[in-house]
Amino acid sequence: MIASVLPTYNRAPLSFVSGEGAWLTEADGSRYLDLGAGIAVNVLGHANPDLVAALTAQAGKLWHVSNLYQIPEQQRLADMLVEATFADTVFFTNSGTEAAELAIKMARKYWYEKGAPNRTEILTFEGSFHGRSTGAIAAAGSEKMVKGFGPLMPGFVHLPWGDIEAVKAAIGPDTAAILIEPVQGEGGIRPMPDADLKALRALCDETGVLLILDEVQCGMGRTGRLFAHEWAGITPDIMMVAKGIGGGFPLGAVLATEDAASGMVAGTHGSTYGGNPLACAVGARVMEIVAEPAFLAEVNRKAALLRQRLEGLVAAHPEVLEGVRGQGLMLGLKCKVAPGELVKAGYAEHLLAVPAADNVVRLLPPLNITDDEIAEAVLRLDRAASRLA
Numbered sequence: 001m002i003a004s005v006l007p008t009y010n011r012a013p014l015s016f017v018s019g020e021g022a023w024l025t026e027a028d029g030s031r032y033l034d035l036g037a038g039i040a041v042n043v044l045g046h047a048n049p050d051l052v053a054a055l056t057a058q059a060g061k062l063w064h065v066s067n068l069y070q071i072p073e074q075q076r077l078a079d080m081l082v083e084a085t086f087a088d089t090v091f092f093t094n095s096g097t098e099a100a101e102l103a104i105k106m107a108r109k110y111w112y113e114k115g116a117p118n119r120t121e122i123l124t125f126e127g128s129f130h131g132r133s134t135g136a137i138a139a140a141g142s143e144k145m146v147k148g149f150g151p152l153m154p155g156f157v158h159l160p161w162g163d164i165e166a167v168k169a170a171i172g173p174d175t176a177a178i179l180i181e182p183v184q185g186e187g188g189i190r191p192m193p194d195a196d197l198k199a200l201r202a203l204c205d206e207t208g209v210l211l212i213l214d215e216v217q218c219g220m221g222r223t224g225r226l227f228a229h230e231w232a233g234i235t236p237d238i239m240m241v242a243k244g245i246g247g248g249f250p251l252g253a254v255l256a257t258e259d260a261a262s263g264m265v266a267g268t269h270g271s272t273y274g275g276n277p278l279a280c281a282v283g284a285r286v287m288e289i290v291a292e293p294a295f296l297a298e299v300n301r302k303a304a305l306l307r308q309r310l311e312g313l314v315a316a317h318p319e320v321l322e323g324v325r326g327q328g329l330m331l332g333l334k335c336k337v338a339p340g341e342l343v344k345a346g347y348a349e350h351l352l353a354v355p356a357a358d359n360v361v362r363l364l365p366p367l368n369i370t371d372d373e374i375a376e377a378v379l380r381l382d383r384a385a386s387r388l389a
């Protein structure tokens with residue numbers, strides 16, 4: 001008999017009833033150190049008092065109004081995002097997938113309105129992940145995600161990761177946009193080198209092709225800058241955000257320049273819940289905390305500490321681990337064993353990490369993890385790796 005919850009997930013036999021900071025607790029009181037943070041979602045940890053206060057204050061006033069009306073919390077968060085980034089305008093969604101859908105629509109509508117309705121093609125990269133909608137799986141294109149779900153939305157060209165020459169060769173008269181994660185998450189914590197991001201920006205400037213960055217996983221302070229592309233000193237035309245921006249409350253967004261968004265006039269897109277007052281009240285509080293230079297400086301300091309200790313761990317377990325990669329607190333441990341095995345061994349040590357492709361275990365702790373918790377995490381990872389030796 002089928003499970004009452006559709007069995008699309010391979011769930012671990014763990015069940016948490018409460019959380020505090022970087023810790024999750026099961027009903028019997030056992031505590032787990034969370035280096036997954038809901039897959040890069042709980043940027044300020046679990047049950048963060050500031051976010052609880054923002055949510056409960058809003059919950060006592062107003063939960064939901066339609067986008068038929070002005071929503072002051074939405075306006076406030078949009079203003080903050082515009083102020084802090086390249087963007088001139090923001091559309092709020094409930095998830096990263098919905099942000100992907102709008103980014104694709106926005107790029108195509110841009111060219112349609114510019115009198116080039118043929119420019120619909122979007123260049124994407126192997127190993128990428130943009131969500132699970134029919135559009136987002138077509139965009140990423142991996143066999144694992146698309147098999148059995150055809151016919152797929154046409155108009156995506158899949159290129160080898162990091163191959164700038166292939167991008168140059170693929171840009172043609174029908175190209176609308178390039179869509180890329182500055183740091184691939186699900187693909188195994190693969191950062192696109194700054195020089196390559198710069199080269200993509202230059203190609204887009206030369207050809208008019210729009211640059212869409214998917215910062216759903218790598219954005220919101222995760223790499224030590226508010227958004228990962230800032231390290232490369234470039235800006236996109238359109239950017240997808242989700243996960244961390246809500247700190248655990250479902251929220252996503254598409255940020256865009258005025259020009260890139262010019263086709264999206266009244267009636268062209270909408271969402272019942274997108275930009276909901278509860279989500280935006282929490283999102284604004286997340287922004288107030290995470291966008292602070294002093295907060296981001298701490299992320300970078302802690303990232304250096306964690307990385308250094310992880311390098312030591314790799315040296316201590318050459319039969320299990322091959323290397324560390326990533327940026328900020330978006331780190332990957334490249335494994336010589338199946339990553340699922342290390343994650344399972346972590347469970348036995350009451351440590352949560354997340355497997356990814358390319359034989360990598362992802363470490364995506366809350367951005368406010370403490371130095372002591374970093375030390376404790378590395379101890380537990382050390383014991384987990386010893387279990388596999």
Ligand SMILES: Cc1ncc(COP(=O)(O)O)c(C=O)c1O
Nearest residue numbers: 095096097129130131185216217
């Ligand atoms: C880079 C990236 N884009 C898009 C998504 C989809 O986001 P969501 O699961 O919120 O729909 C994810 C989720 O893992 C992601 O990592």
